[in-house]
Amino acid sequence: MNYDFKTIEAKWQKYWAENQTFKASSPDPSKEGENIKPKFYVLDMFPYPSGAGLHVGHPLGYIASDIYARYKRHQGFNVLHPMGYDSFGLPAEQYAIQTGQHPAITTKTNINRYREQLDKIGFSFDWSREVRTSNPDYYKWTQWIFIQLFNSWYNNDTNKAEDISTLIALFEKEGNANVNAVSDEDILVFTADEWSAFDTKKQQELLLQYRLTYLAETEVNWCPALGTVLANDEIINGVSERGGHSVIRKKMTQWSMRISAYAQRLLDDLNTIDWPQPLKDSQTNWIGRSQGASVTFNVIASEAKQSHQIDVFTTRPDTIFGVSFMTLAPEHELVATITTPEQKQEVEAYIQATAKRSERERMADVKTISGAFTGAYAEHPFTKEPIPIWIGDYVLAGYGTGAVMSVPCGDQRDYDFAKHFNIPIPNIFEGVDISEEAFADKDKTVIANSDFLNGLPYKKAMKLAIYELEKIGHGKGKINYRLRDAVFSRQRYWGEPFPVYYVDGMPQMIDAKHLPITLPEVEKYLPTETGEPPLGNANVWAWCTKENKVVDNSEINNETVFPLELNTMPGWAGSSFYFNRYMDPNNTDAIFSDDAINYWQDVDLYIGGSEHATGHLLYARFWQKFLFDKGVVPKNEFAKKLINQGMITGTSAFVYRLVLTGNFGKNQEVETFHSEFYVSKGYTDLVLTDGNVVKKLKKQIGELYNDEKFSKDSILGVAQIHADVSFVNASDELDIEAFKNWRPEYKNAIFIGENGEVIDGDNDKYIVGREVEKMSKSKYNVVSPDSICEEYGADSLRLYEMFLGPLEQSKPWNTAGITGTHGFLKKLWRLYLDDDGAKFTEAAPTKDNLKTLHKTIKKVAEDIENFSFNTSVSTFMICVNELSTQKCTSKEILEALAILVSPYAPHIAEELWQQLGHTTSIATAPFPKFDASHLVESSKEYPVSFNGKMRFKLELPLDLSKEEIEATVMTHEKTIAQLQGREPKKVIVVPGKIINIVG
RNA sequence: GCUCGAGUGGUGGAAUUGGUAGACACGUUGGACUUAAAAUCCAAUGGACAUUAGUCCGUAUGGGUUCAAGUCCCAUCUCGAGUACCA
Numbered sequence A: 001m002n003y004d005f006k007t008i009e010a011k012w013q014k015y016w017a018e019n020q021t022f023k024a025s026s027p028d029p030s031k032e033g034e035n036i037k038p039k040f041y042v043l044d045m046f047p048y049p050s051g052a053g054l055h056v057g058h059p060l061g062y063i064a065s066d067i068y069a070r071y072k073r074h075q076g077f078n079v080l081h082p083m084g085y086d087s088f089g090l091p092a093e094q095y096a097i098q099t100g101q102h103p104a105i106t107t108k109t110n111i112n113r114y115r116e117q118l119d120k121i122g123f124s125f126d127w128s129r130e131v132r133t134s135n136p137d138y139y140k141w142t143q144w145i146f147i148q149l150f151n152s153w154y155n156n157d158t159n160k161a162e163d164i165s166t167l168i169a170l171f172e173k174e175g176n177a178n179v180n181a182v183s184d185e186d187i188l189v190f191t192a193d194e195w196s197a198f199d200t201k202k203q204q205e206l207l208l209q210y211r212l213t214y215l216a217e218t219e220v221n222w223c224p225a226l227g228t229v230l231a232n233d234e235i236i237n238g239v240s241e242r243g244g245h246s247v248i249r250k251k252m253t254q255w256s257m258r259i260s261a262y263a264q265r266l267l268d269d270l271n272t273i274d275w276p277q278p279l280k281d282s283q284t285n286w287i288g289r290s291q292g293a294s295v296t297f298n299v300i301a302s303e304a305k306q307s308h309q310i311d312v313f314t315t316r317p318d319t320i321f322g323v324s325f326m327t328l329a330p331e332h333e334l335v336a337t338i339t340t341p342e343q344k345q346e347v348e349a350y351i352q353a354t355a356k357r358s359e360r361e362r363m364a365d366v367k368t369i370s371g372a373f374t375g376a377y378a379e380h381p382f383t384k385e386p387i388p389i390w391i392g393d394y395v396l397a398g399y400g401t402g403a404v405m406s407v408p409c410g411d412q413r414d415y416d417f418a419k420h421f422n423i424p425i426p427n428i429f430e431g432v433d434i435s436e437e438a439f440a441d442k443d444k445t446v447i448a449n450s451d452f453l454n455g456l457p458y459k460k461a462m463k464l465a466i467y468e469l470e471k472i473g474h475g476k477g478k479i480n481y482r483l484r485d486a487v488f489s490r491q492r493y494w495g496e497p498f499p500v501y502y503v504d505g506m507p508q509m510i511d512a513k514h515l516p517i518t519l520p521e522v523e524k525y526l527p528t529e530t531g532e533p534p535l536g537n538a539n540v541w542a543w544c545t546k547e548n549k550v551v552d553n554s555e556i557n558n559e560t561v562f563p564l565e566l567n568t569m570p571g572w573a574g575s576s577f578y579f580n581r582y583m584d585p586n587n588t589d590a591i592f593s594d595d596a597i598n599y600w601q602d603v604d605l606y607i608g609g610s611e612h613a614t615g616h617l618l619y620a621r622f623w624q625k626f627l628f629d630k631g632v633v634p635k636n637e638f639a640k641k642l643i644n645q646g647m648i649t650g651t652s653a654f655v656y657r658l659v660l661t662g663n664f665g666k667n668q669e670v671e672t673f674h675s676e677f678y679v680s681k682g683y684t685d686l687v688l689t690d691g692n693v694v695k696k697l698k699k700q701i702g703e704l705y706n707d708e709k710f711s712k713d714s715i716l717g718v719a720q721i722h723a724d725v726s727f728v729n730a731s732d733e734l735d736i737e738a739f740k741n742w743r744p745e746y747k748n749a750i751f752i753g754e755n756g757e758v759i760d761g762d763n764d765k766y767i768v769g770r771e772v773e774k775m776s777k778s779k780y781n782v783v784s785p786d787s788i789c790e791e792y793g794a795d796s797l798r799l800y801e802m803f804l805g806p807l808e809q810s811k812p813w814n815t816a817g818i819t820g821t822h823g824f825l826k827k828l829w830r831l832y833l834d835d836d837g838a839k840f841t842e843a844a845p846t847k848d849n850l851k852t853l854h855k856t857i858k859k860v861a862e863d864i865e866n867f868s869f870n871t872s873v874s875t876f877m878i879c880v881n882e883l884s885t886q887k888c889t890s891k892e893i894l895e896a897l898a899i900l901v902s903p904y905a906p907h908i909a910e911e912l913w914q915q916l917g918h919t920t921s922i923a924t925a926p927f928p929k930f931d932a933s934h935l936v937e938s939s940k941e942y943p944v945s946f947n948g949k950m951r952f953k954l955e956l957p958l959d960l961s962k963e964e965i966e967a968t969v970m971t972h973e974k975t976i977a978q979l980q981g982r983e984p985k986k987v988i989v990v991p992g993k994i995i996n997i998v999g
Numbered sequence B: 001g002c003u004c005g006a007g008u009g010g011u012g013g014a015a016u017u018g019g020u021a022g023a024c025a026c027g028u029u030g031g032a033c034u035u036a037a038a039a040u041c042c043a044a045u046g047g048a049c050a051u052u053a054g055u056c057c058g059u060a061u062g063g064g065u066u067c068a069a070g071u072c073c074c075a076u077c078u079c080g081a082g083u084a085c086c087a
Helices: A005-019 A059-074 A090-099 A103-120 A136-150 A164-174 A192-197 A200-208 A259-272 A277-287 A317-322 A341-356 A359-364 A412-420 A458-471 A594-600 A616-629 A662-666 A676-681 A683-689 A691-704 A736-742 A785-791 A794-803 A815-832 A847-865 A869-885 A891-901 A906-915 A962-970 A973-979
Strands: A039-044 A078-080 A152-155 A160-163 A213-223 A228-230 A248-257 A289-299 A308-314 A325-328 A372-379 A386-391 A403-406 A475-481 A500-503 A506-509 A542-544 A549-551 A561-563 A605-608 A642-644 A648-660 A672-674 A715-723 A750-752 A769-773 A939-946 A949-957 A986-990 A994-998
Touching: A005 A103, A005 A794, A005 A906, A039 A059, A039 A594, A059 A078, A059 A605, A059 A794, A059 A847, A090 A103, A103 A785, A136 A152, A136 A213, A136 A506, A136 A616, A152 A164, A160 A164, A160 A616, A164 A192, A164 A200, A200 A213, A200 A506, A259 A277, A259 A289, A259 A475, A259 A616, A277 A616, A277 A642, A289 A317, A289 A458, A308 A317, A308 A325, A308 A403, A317 A458, A325 A412, A341 A372, A341 A386, A403 A412, A458 A475, A500 A561, A785 A794, A794 A815, A794 A869, A794 A906, A815 A869, A815 A891, A815 A906, A847 A869, A847 A891, A869 A891, A891 A906, A939 A962, A939 A973, A949 A962, A949 A973, A962 A986, A962 A994, A973 A994
Parallel strands: A039 A078, A039 A605, A325 A386, A605 A642, A672 A750, A939 A994
Antiparallel strands: A152 A160, A213 A228, A213 A248, A289 A308, A289 A372, A289 A475, A325 A403, A372 A386, A500 A506, A542 A549, A542 A561, A648 A672, A648 A715, A648 A769, A939 A949, A986 A994
């Protein structure tokens, strides 16, 4: 029997599907007290089903998680290993705009293709739990969570989200003066009586300032080309992540999520989860906590003007006496008010100039110092001296208060600004020279020229400064976060509709029992002519409060029928809780049952890419914490352990085309391609010095080039052209015919091979050049898993992807190497079966057999626990090589080996398991138990080193003492030869490890 | 600029607490089998010198600690990722 992977893999994939082998059992509370299996939840980041399908890089993480899931099943766990689709998104919508095809159709087609590809790789997913974020059954719960957020506020005293009713009760009882909540800034302070006197609309307006999701006029990142708002993490280097379009700031009324309420908890709880440090670091940076003080400066009132105050945030309140000016962002709201008539022209000109520059230009051009003096002065809170107020674009409107107290001696930016505009730079540091640059080293700081702070180091000075500021009512200690509230509205069609209608301009939630509010049909997927989002095109998009359903727009009367929200939710909405929904995905009455969430709790292992560090993974943590506060989920964090798989890059193949001048260049009928060898060695010289080649060239080209014309000068250069990697074999040799068929414009091209021969049949080989690049269609280096499965089988693919290198590392794909793991599987097969059938016997295993097996059990179990899958593949290879050499036929050994291999290569393992006589799936067969007694050695081959260099090996019994070993070694003939009569200074003996002789 | 990670044969990579550097594969070369090819099997394969025995060099570079360093420490270089006027 040969290893017929095609039949085997199809057979077992069918078996698993029919028998629902990987269906996670649901907890049955009636069985409480009985022996219920412990749970284990292994999750992959669900994919967005793009039209391009999967390439070999995509399944890497899925294979790793699948191995882990299968391993856990062998260990007796009830494993939840689901898969689904993050199926709302921009590509389907853009395709709809171009073709008119409904995004739901595109999405469905793509999902089917994904499923087909995934099925071929033999994953142990529980498909009965599949979720799709674009299904109304699913986004019903996305809308439900939105309503919960709307009905909640964040209480800083209890440090958690609470129902809005508790806030209303507080307002009714005592007003809002003492409410310690996370809210908008500058909230009207009112008493209980005032609250009761407000009309409903006013009350709603006020409550909106406290809700965890709220409507606010915010400055957003507007992308005109995409016609939508983008979140900060969707902008890379000032342009949109998708398409690279420019982004401008624009004021719009938008839904926002008060994620800032959770900033500290999101930061603190990073310590409680086992996630990669770089990912934690980037979340930490993104949250950007800085500790310092907020300081209030009074603007010195001039004549008719009323007094104003400027709040600044600083991390260096200890340097308060070093302030020699203040700088406001050009967009700061006080700029217009405080600017003196004399300076008005200059300031306005400057503001205009800055507004013209895009965000990107401002970022790119950090070096140029610019600004303008407002003519106004602020009063120093301690010295009462006047401080000039400037504006400058190095101060960002979006961070802190958009204003800074400038301390040029302690901050390089302030220093540069002061130098540029000839503002004094007072020195408030003891023994520091600031004539060249600012001094920013906190640890070495000793304050001087600063009244009550003199002589103090940074920390003490900071505390005292804050204390004194509080005493005079000019400031207080403050913690500032970079993390902004997240804009939650998108002007798109293909997303979750909000369960929101508007009465008198105020948002109203539709009662949860009427969910889902499904997406309406539209004729065009573009924004309307009046600039409204695509849902503005819908005709049936109004809410009837009588019938509690969506009705035709014509019925809107603003009494019982009201307009619905036109925005949709962003991509991250649906992906922020899907891991919980998998626990009970078909529940129509609740997001999940109590039994399900109490049993499954949280994700034990989450595998996915690091690109989601500050997007999905931050928002999902936020929603989890909110749901935790509301008592919906039992865990504060949704994933205990997370692993980022690395990217698989492509290995592009290149051919090298001679670019010729003059007459040669004009006539493109004949092209010349040179082998990589020629290019790397200096092709022009070789071509023209090797008479043979020139002669052959001329003969081939015939009349086209005559002797005189063809010279070295005719060659302009060499063009690198991508060749499709499928035309290249394991030895980097190009299939020239295939290349010519693919690129007919080169059908008359001449190929010069490795040895300088003009290729004609088998006389020479054409070797392509190789380069590692991102896997992409345009580089013709995409390898699809389907073609690999077709040629080598899913088990070979799975093993090879793991064998490539450490899971978390990025590594290049090269199809050539797969013959290694494929060959291994054939060898494995032959250990069990040959042409005559079964080879295994009931024979007792030999000592060597047992040693090999248990060595393998130990290593493989350790490797899986450490996610070191690449090394366990080589361990399998070593094991099979050894057992083959030992001619092992023992069924006992081979059964255990089949189980060991099965997480990695499940199809062949199932088949061998059946051949061994089993009638049930190998999936839950207990993992072999490691027995250390088989590995006990009685002797060790010691490496004997002289001055640290290994010279020879010596087999010695392990029970020898140090002294005995030394005595034996020193009398050994090779030792004597090495020493050549010298007396060793020292002999180091580490029993069981090494012997080192010094001297 | 800052933060983090990494640099080992022709290639992917191994070396888990400092203890035989290059496991396991790919590729290459040679051989067996075959009419031939494929498949399979065997052998060699870090570099230099040497007939052999063997010697020297070698984990980005330069130092250091140690009986012993790919592994620890210091400095430098290169590459990758993230982030960026964050007050």
